[in-house]
Structure formats: structure tokens, C-alpha cells
Amino acid sequence: xxxxxxxxxxxxxxxxxxxxxxxxxxxxxxxxxxxxxxxxxxxxxxxxxxxxxxxxxxxxxxxxxxxxxxxxxxxxxxxxxxxxxxxxxxxxxxxxxxxxxxxxxxxxxxxxxxxxxxxxxxxxxxxxxxxxxxxxxxxxxxxxxxxxxxxxxxxxxxxxxxxxxxxxxxxxxxxxxxxxxxxxxxxxxxxxxxxxxxxxxxxxxxxxxxxxxxxxxxxxxxxxxxxxxxxxxxxxxxxxxxxxxxxxxxxxxxxxxxxxxxxxxxxxxxxxxxxxxxxxxxxxxxxxxxxxxxxxxxxxxxxxxxxxxxxxxxxxxxxxxxx
Ligand SMILES: C[S@@+](CC[C@H](N)C(=O)[O-])C[C@H]1O[C@@H](n2cnc3c(N)ncnc32)[C@H](O)[C@@H]1O
Numbered sequence: 001x002x003x004x005x006x007x008x009x010x011x012x013x014x015x016x017x018x019x020x021x022x023x024x025x026x027x028x029x030x031x032x033x034x035x036x037x038x039x040x041x042x043x044x045x046x047x048x049x050x051x052x053x054x055x056x057x058x059x060x061x062x063x064x065x066x067x068x069x070x071x072x073x074x075x076x077x078x079x080x081x082x083x084x085x086x087x088x089x090x091x092x093x094x095x096x097x098x099x100x101x102x103x104x105x106x107x108x109x110x111x112x113x114x115x116x117x118x119x120x121x122x123x124x125x126x127x128x129x130x131x132x133x134x135x136x137x138x139x140x141x142x143x144x145x146x147x148x149x150x151x152x153x154x155x156x157x158x159x160x161x162x163x164x165x166x167x168x169x170x171x172x173x174x175x176x177x178x179x180x181x182x183x184x185x186x187x188x189x190x191x192x193x194x195x196x197x198x199x200x201x202x203x204x205x206x207x208x209x210x211x212x213x214x215x216x217x218x219x220x221x222x223x224x225x226x227x228x229x230x231x232x233x234x235x236x237x238x239x240x241x242x243x244x245x246x247x248x249x250x251x252x253x254x255x256x257x258x259x260x261x262x263x264x265x266x267x268x269x270x271x272x273x274x275x276x277x278x279x280x281x282x283x284x285x286x287x288x289x290x291x292x293x294x295x296x297x298x299x300x301x302x303x304x305x306x307x308x309x310x311x312x313x314x315x316x317x318x319x320x321x322x323x
Pocket of ligand 1: 014064108159175176185
């Protein structure tokens with residue numbers, strides 16, 4: 001199959017159907033083609049990760065692997081396509097300018113748009129800090145004659161990048177996150193870019209919420225092998241950022257009940273509102289895996305204070321106090 005056929009097929013299975021196996025197969029076909037076109041694969045050995053003061057920009061190989069996080073890619077692409085349709089309605093026939101911060105080597109989340117919209121309808125500002133990934137994206141757009149979509153290739157730090165005054169960006173996309181917003185610079189990128197969005201524009205993901213839950217660790221493991229609807233109790237929101245919550249608040253306090261009622265652990269769960277109907281929630285993909293805080297008994301009857309700390313690997317500083 002040729003590139004265009006493969007991409008069209010990816011788009012049709014992602015948008016039209018509810019067939020996870022077909023999406024899995026189609027994304028793997030696309031991946032194989034992109035490996036060949038860019039020379040970058042998820043199995044490359046070199047570690048070209050970059051440690052910024054605001055988080056880790058993952059290596060080109062790890063970023064290549066993101067395409068194969070099938071449910072993540074499927075839901076992001078569905079949300080992004082919907083957002084472009086909505087922006088086209090809102091902004092009449094203006095070309096929709098899309099800033100993609102952290103393209104990885106394949107620009108995986110916007111490439112499918114080229115099978116739906118013409119280069120008169122959408123234009124890409126492709127921003128990436130990793131030189132291998134940036135070069136791979138350039139090679140890709142040349143190889144498949146997609147240059148007309150590209151307004152600019154920008155090798156820069158998205159945490160510091162300033163959109164030129166004469167450019168209106170209607171849609172900003174950045175998926176530069178890890179579980180519970182730890183390790184990677186998503187928060188600092190949102191802090192920099194969200195205020196630079198054009199009036200009426202859209203940021204994807206729309207909102208990210210990290211909640212503290214009491215869980216039964218044994219039932220959670222069971223649930224991974226055979227769904228068993230494990231009991232979970234929401235205790236509160238530890239951190240939230242996005243179009244619904246901006247600027248975010250770095251400190252939160254959450255009370256843990258005295259009675260832990262058979263729950264064994266406290267864990268952080270990440271909810272990602274992508275756009276419209278598209279969400280990623282517990283266990284949907286690697287980004288939604290829980291992060292353990294401690295045992296439920298250890299914190300029973302106490303209040304935990306959390307502080308989200310921006311660093312080379314963003315993390316939560318937390319401690320318990322008597323309620
Ligand atoms: C999780 S990967 C996602 C790759 C691709 N967007 C996708 O969804 O498949 C994040 C990408 O963002 C890039 N990145 C991380 N922090 C960045 C920053 N501060 N400025 C520019 N790019 C960054 C990384 O180098 C990596 O390629």
C-alpha cells in the first residue's frame with residue numbers, strides 16, 4: 001500500500017468505526033512506513049532525551065513510540081479533527097493555523113489532518129526541541145510532498161517560544177506529558193502557550209486533572225486481566241490545568257477519611273479531556289496509569305498537602321498533617 005492509501009485508511013478507521021483491532025493494525029502499517037521514511041524507530045538505541053529545567057523532552061525513539069499508544073493516538077486524532085471542524089465554522093474560511101508543540105519525529109497527531117483538510121484550509125507551525133525529531137519531520141513532509149501544509153519548522157523550547165505578533169494561532173496541540181503530569185514539561189508548555197492562543201482558539205488537551213483516589217490495590221491488578229469494576233473513592237483534585245483551569249494552583253490539601261473501608265492504597269489518577277467527546281481516563285493508555293502515593297492506613301484521618309513542583313523532572317512534594 002502507498003503512503004496516501006495507508007493514511008486514508010488510518011483516518012477512516014479512527015473516525016468511522018469502533019474497531020480497535022483495525023486501528024491497531026492501521027497505526028502499525030503507518031508506523032512501519034514512517035520508520036522507513038524518517039530512519040527513526042521506537043527501537044533506536046541512542047538516548048537523545050533533553051533535560052530542561054521544566055522537564056524531560058523524551059528521546060526521538062521514545063517519541064516515535066507514542067504513535068503506537070493506540071488509544072491515545074486514536075482519541076487525540078478524533079478530538080483534533082473535531083476541533084478543526086469547529087474552528088473552521090467559527091473562523092469562516094480563514095486558514096486555521098495550528099501550532100504543534102512537541103511533534104516527535106512523525107508529527108503523529110496532525111499528520112492525519114492532511115488526509116482530511118487541504119493546505120488552504122490548515123497550516124502547521126511544527127515546533128520541536130529535539131534536532132533528530134525535527135529533521136525527521138522535515139524529511140517526512142518533503143518525502144510525501146506535504147510542504148504546502150507547513151508554515152514553519154521551529155526548533156525551539158516550547159516553554160520559552162513566543163508566537164510572532166503578526167500570527168494568529170487558532171489551535172495549539174501539545175502532548176508532552178507523563179502520568180500525573182510528572183517528569184515532562186506539559187505544565188510549563190501550557191503556562192507559556194495557553195495565553196498566546198488567538199481569541200476563540202482551542203488548546204488540546206483542553207484540560208488535565210490529577211485526582212487522589214482510595215483504591216483496592218488487589219482489585220486494580222485483577223481488573224487489568226479481567227474487568228471487575230474495582231471500587232474507587234475520589235478524595236479530591238490534586239492538580240488541574242487547562243482552558244477550564246488557568247492559571248493552575250500549585251498547592252492543594254486533601255482530607256483522607258478515618259475509615260478506609262477495605263481500601264488499601266492512595267493513588268493519583270490522571271483524567272485528560274482532549275476535546276469534545278474525547279477523553280482519556282484510568283488505564284486507557286500509559287498516560288492514565290495510576291501513581292501510588294502510599295497506603296490508605298498510613299494516611300487515614302490525616303490531611304495531605306501536595307505541591308506540584310516544576311523541576312528537571314516535575315514532581316509532587318507532599319506530606320501529611322493531622323486533620
Ligand atoms: C510525548 S512525545 C509526543 C510526540 C508526538 N507529538 C506524538 O504525540 O506522538 C513529546 C515530544 O515533545 C518534545 N518536547 C518535549 N518538551 C519540549 C519542549 N519544551 N519544547 C519543544 N519540544 C518538546 C519531545 O522532544 C518529544 O518529541
